[in-house]
Amino acid sequence: MKLPAKSPSLSETTITELMIPSYANFGGKIHGGILLAMMDKVAYACAAKHTGCYCVTVSVDNVDFLAPVEVGELVSLKARVNYVGRTSLVVGIRVVAENVKEGTEKHTNTCYFTMVAKDDNNNPTVVPELILEREVDVKRFIEAIVRKYNKSYFNKEMERVKHDFDLKREVKKLKNERCIVSIE
DSSP, X not given: OOOOOBOHHHHOEEEEEEOOGGGBOTTSBBOHHHHHHHHHHHHHHHHHHHHSSEEEEXXXXXXXXXXXXXXXXXXXXXXXXXXXXXXXXXXEEEEEEEETTTTEEEEEEEEEEEEEEEOTTSOBOOOOXXXXXXXXXXXXXXXXXXXXXXXXXXXHHHHHHHHTOOHHHHHHHTTTSSOOOOOO
């Protein structure tokens, strides 16, 4: 059975939450883990709206904390489906913190969650195709393909480094690094 394709706008999801003192670390900033949990929540909501299924997170890419989030700020997480495979989809998330007293906003994070749709038996299930209606939709779809390729290449390179590891050769590469090798 072929599922009807869907536009990214149909599953676009925004969650906004007030940052309270219990979310803060010892430095008074919001814990990165709190923000990650919120990102996972909005990624699920967006993916579930697109697929109509339960979805699980299989990877998170490009979580860079660009600016700290303060207690008292409103954090909005804006999620949109950027790419779909057969059973997986990539949800792009933009995180913005708003200081309502000052009337300012700052972009704090952008990241990409890869989700897999599950059927009632907890098996991966086919997801609806994505209707690319705007130039930015095509751009985001292509960017997701490039990230997927780069991730595959990176993983293969890491396996190669592990497999071909030679201590003497690798120690030479550490000459200008901030480490001391004390292996006898």
